[in-house]
Amino acid sequence: MIRRAPRSLGEHAPILFPALMLIVFFVIPFGLMIAVSVARRIPGGFYEPDFVFANYERFLTAFFGGVLSFSLELAALVAVVAVGIGFPFTYRLARLPRAAQVRWLVFLLSILSLSEVIIGFAWSTLLSRTAGITNLLVAVGLMAEPQSLSPSFGALLAGMVYQAFPYTVLVLYPALARLDPALVEASRTLGASPAKAFFTVVVPSQRNTIVATLIMAFVFALGSYLLPQLLGRPQHWTLSVLITDQAIYQSNMPFAAAMAVFLVLVSLALVGLALLAGRKEEA
Amino acid sequence: MSALVLDGLAKRYGSFTAVHGASLRIPHGQFVCLLGPSGCGKTTLMRMIAGLEEPSGGRLLIDDRDITAAPAHKRDFGMVFQSLALFPHLTAGENVAYPLRIRGVPAAERRGRAESLLELVRLPGMADRPVSRLSGGQRQRVAIARALALEPKLFLLDEPLSALDAKLREAMQIELKQLQRRLGITTIVVTHDQREAMTMADLVVVMSEGKIRQAAPPMEVYRRPADAFVADFIGMTNLLEGEVTAPGRISVPGGELALEGLPRQGRALLSVRPEEVLLHPATAPGGANRLSGTLSFVRDLGASVEFRIEVAGREIVALTRPQDRPPVEPGGAVTVEIPAGACVVLPPESGVGGGRPS
Numbered sequence: 001m002i003r004r005a006p007r008s009l010g011e012h013a014p015i016l017f018p019a020l021m022l023i024v025f026f027v028i029p030f031g032l033m034i035a036v037s038v039a040r041r042i043p044g045g046f047y048e049p050d051f052v053f054a055n056y057e058r059f060l061t062a063f064f065g066g067v068l069s070f071s072l073e074l075a076a077l078v079a080v081v082a083v084g085i086g087f088p089f090t091y092r093l094a095r096l097p098r099a100a101q102v103r104w105l106v107f108l109l110s111i112l113s114l115s116e117v118i119i120g121f122a123w124s125t126l127l128s129r130t131a132g133i134t135n136l137l138v139a140v141g142l143m144a145e146p147q148s149l150s151p152s153f154g155a156l157l158a159g160m161v162y163q164a165f166p167y168t169v170l171v172l173y174p175a176l177a178r179l180d181p182a183l184v185e186a187s188r189t190l191g192a193s194p195a196k197a198f199f200t201v202v203v204p205s206q207r208n209t210i211v212a213t214l215i216m217a218f219v220f221a222l223g224s225y226l227l228p229q230l231l232g233r234p235q236h237w238t239l240s241v242l243i244t245d246q247a248i249y250q251s252n253m254p255f256a257a258a259m260a261v262f263l264v265l266v267s268l269a270l271v272g273l274a275l276l277a278g279r280k281e282e283a
Numbered sequence: 284m285s286a287l288v289l290d291g292l293a294k295r296y297g298s299f300t301a302v303h304g305a306s307l308r309i310p311h312g313q314f315v316c317l318l319g320p321s322g323c324g325k326t327t328l329m330r331m332i333a334g335l336e337e338p339s340g341g342r343l344l345i346d347d348r349d350i351t352a353a354p355a356h357k358r359d360f361g362m363v364f365q366s367l368a369l370f371p372h373l374t375a376g377e378n379v380a381y382p383l384r385i386r387g388v389p390a391a392e393r394r395g396r397a398e399s400l401l402e403l404v405r406l407p408g409m410a411d412r413p414v415s416r417l418s419g420g421q422r423q424r425v426a427i428a429r430a431l432a433l434e435p436k437l438f439l440l441d442e443p444l445s446a447l448d449a450k451l452r453e454a455m456q457i458e459l460k461q462l463q464r465r466l467g468i469t470t471i472v473v474t475h476d477q478r479e480a481m482t483m484a485d486l487v488v489v490m491s492e493g494k495i496r497q498a499a500p501p502m503e504v505y506r507r508p509a510d511a512f513v514a515d516f517i518g519m520t521n522l523l524e525g526e527v528t529a530p531g532r533i534s535v536p537g538g539e540l541a542l543e544g545l546p547r548q549g550r551a552l553l554s555v556r557p558e559e560v561l562l563h564p565a566t567a568p569g570g571a572n573r574l575s576g577t578l579s580f581v582r583d584l585g586a587s588v589e590f591r592i593e594v595a596g597r598e599i600v601a602l603t604r605p606q607d608r609p610p611v612e613p614g615g616a617v618t619v620e621i622p623a624g625a626c627v628v629l630p631p632e633s634g635v636g637g638g639r640p641s
């Protein structure tokens with residue numbers, strides 16, 4: 001195979017269509033959002049084109065800073081927990097017989113068909129006092145009386161990890177299915193216990209996959225705005241919730257756009273940093 | 284003193300038996316080749332020795348200590364895998380030092396030992412190379428150095444040279460044998476290549492269909508095969524089936540042979556190596572153990588000439604040096620002599636290839 005940069009227009013052709021799609025569906029809307037974010041709001045009305053940074057100035061306050069940092073921390077925690085559970089799970093899954101693997105993957109894919117609303121209400125029922133799992137714990141005698149576990153930070157984390165988990169598994173699966181089983185066997189014959197083999201061979205050899213999955217889960221969790229309202233308390237509301245609130249209920253599009261632009265820039269910067277850190281370690 | 288003893292080691296998967304009770308005694312410092320066609324159970328047997336596969340029956344002893352139930356990481360055996368299984372996230376030196384790291388050897392000492400191990404396999408100064416930037420032969424050597432890092436009691440290699448091209452493979456066979464002799468380490472190699480086994484082994488263990496057919500030094504396996512399968516699998520051979528007519532006489536297609544070691548009566552199978560078969564022009568004076576046939580095909584192999592002769596509807600293969608080539612052209616009549624001492628008498632119909640020349 002010849003590996004060189006494409007030169008003529010014809011050689012560039014295969015990427016023209018995706019490039020066009022990217023421009024139409026990402027670059028243009030994002031450009032519009034940037035334009036709106038510097039527009040001037042007409043109180044009680046809509047907004048008119050302008051070039052003011054008032055919207056950006058407004059959220060550089062302790063309140064919005066707090067919400068932003070909570071959003072980033074929550075998304076990072078969700079990503080770490082989802083990959084922390086998903087990686088060993090997928091590793092075991094990839095070593096099951098073929099038929100069992102297919103059953104698990106179909107089951108995980110079916111979770112993806114659930115909407116965020118259903119997931120949110122299912123978890124809030126599951127964690128409620130009247131119908132929740134604490135009733136089971138009471139029945140087996142582990143608890144004195146049923147309790148409500150939602151809304152709380154734990155409930156929010158559980159719901160968001162549940163939502164991110166199938167994506168995590170599906171991203172990890174191809175890499176872990178390709179992992180040569182002889183690598184682990186080699187480490188076993190070289191004196192490593194199964195747990196040691198997992199942490200000294202499986203995890204480090206999959207570092208790039210893990211970083212990529214963490215970033216994917218992080219970005220995915222950052223966009224969540226329904227679950228924080230269903231499973232969290234107001235102090236657990238993320239920036240996405242505030243953006244929705246401003247855009248839809250307060251009709252303040254410029255401010256919502258400014259927050260959205262800022263969120264995109266911050267998450268892009270974090271992803272870039274993660275990639276940079278990964279590359280530096282490799283060199 | 285006996286190093287490794289396999290006592291009826293067996294492996295079953297459901298109704299399929301991969302290895303029937305294998306028993307073998309391997310003395311210290313021996314180089315053993317498990318040889319057989321693919322699917323004969325040789326890799327399964329090695330994996331049971333390494334502790335990667337749990338035996339369904341039998342015992343495994345090393346120096347009279349039962350290690351049948353010991354997990355792989357407590358056996359102190361070094362193993363080279365068919366895929367080599369080098370850790371892609373580590374450099375050559377870190378790969379070699381990996382077992383030392385697992386044992387908690389300090390980093391500075393690890394580095395020194397990894398370097399001397401790489402020197403042992405003739406890869407000096409390669410410690411900092413990433414695995415992805417090594418050639419096939421270099422990876423091979425790194426895998427060997429890594430398996431030897433803990434000075435294992437047993438050195439196991441599963442088809443270690445199968446990924447190399449023919450020339451490099453031959454060179455590595457000789458090098459591996461020399462390394463083994465220098466270190467005096469008990470070594471077991473799984474291979475399907477009988478040349479490889481003949482080159483390296485002190486003891487060749489021929490397997491087929493999950494059974495050990497014969498365990499003997501290479502030349503004995505070649506000259507005194509235990510059954511038709513072994514005779515057929517190790518090198519080329521002519522298998523002749525016949526009926527004992529009188530003591531020391533056997534009737535085969537195309538004539539009668541006088542041999543020693545025949546059973547008193549009944550059928551017997553003879554194995555004759557092509558290079559033992561002598562050819563004479565049809566006009567030559569008669570003698571004992573001669574069969575007449577027609578030369579059907581000649582193949583010049585450079586160092587030797589191969590003849591295929593049709594005798595009573597069956598083919599006999601003969602191999603001679605070019606200077607001993609008889610003056611016969613294909614299609615001509617030729618006399619085949621099978622010297623009495625060249626025949627190995629096998630039990631009749633013992634295994635595949637019975638009565639079939641190959």
